Amino acid sequence: MSDPAGRSSHRTEVSSELIDRSLEAISSDCRYLQQAVLEAEPDHLVARGRFGIPASCYIDDTGHLNSVEFKLCFNQLIEVLLVQALSLGLSPELPARRPETRIRALRSVFRRVIDGRRFEGELRAPRDLKIGASHTVLCRFWDDNDGLAEGEVTIDLV
Numbered sequence: 001m002s003d004p005a006g007r008s009s010h011r012t013e014v015s016s017e018l019i020d021r022s023l024e025a026i027s028s029d030c031r032y033l034q035q036a037v038l039e040a041e042p043d044h045l046v047a048r049g050r051f052g053i054p055a056s057c058y059i060d061d062t063g064h065l066n067s068v069e070f071k072l073c074f075n076q077l078i079e080v081l082l083v084q085a086l087s088l089g090l091s092p093e094l095p096a097r098r099p100e101t102r103i104r105a106l107r108s109v110f111r112r113v114i115d116g117r118r119f120e121g122e123l124r125a126p127r128d129l130k131i132g133a134s135h136t137v138l139c140r141f142w143d144d145n146d147g148l149a150e151g152e153v154t155i156d157l158v
Contacts, residue, residue: 009039011037012039014036019036022076027057032053032069034051036050045124045126045127047123050118053069064113064114070151078123082101091129095131099129101157106151108149109150111149119142119147122140123138129157132157133157137153138152139152
């Protein structure tokens, strides 16, 4: 399937090696992303991930996902999205090098408590990502017990 701009839909499992390479700058006790899938839609890149927080890297166990961990999980999934998109050429406006991601604004709403030990997340970013521009990325996290958190993150790619 393709769109008028010639971009096709594409879905791929992200290898554990690529996840490790994407998260190499993150301390191992703060790496919560375990698995990921990237789907390229005509207008969006969608990353889905499975997360687990056996022990928080900064606070005693609260028993649920909190706002700091929301941001950490967002960071991990957006890095994997960018590296995978670059490796597959899914966002042609991005240069050959991996861009630095800066969060300009983050809004999150916790609708129902999420068990941090096992949950999933999804990011929806525009497919036309560009260096030197701001982009709005929608994200949500959920668990098997109907937990739910949603957010909107504005990032700058430099």
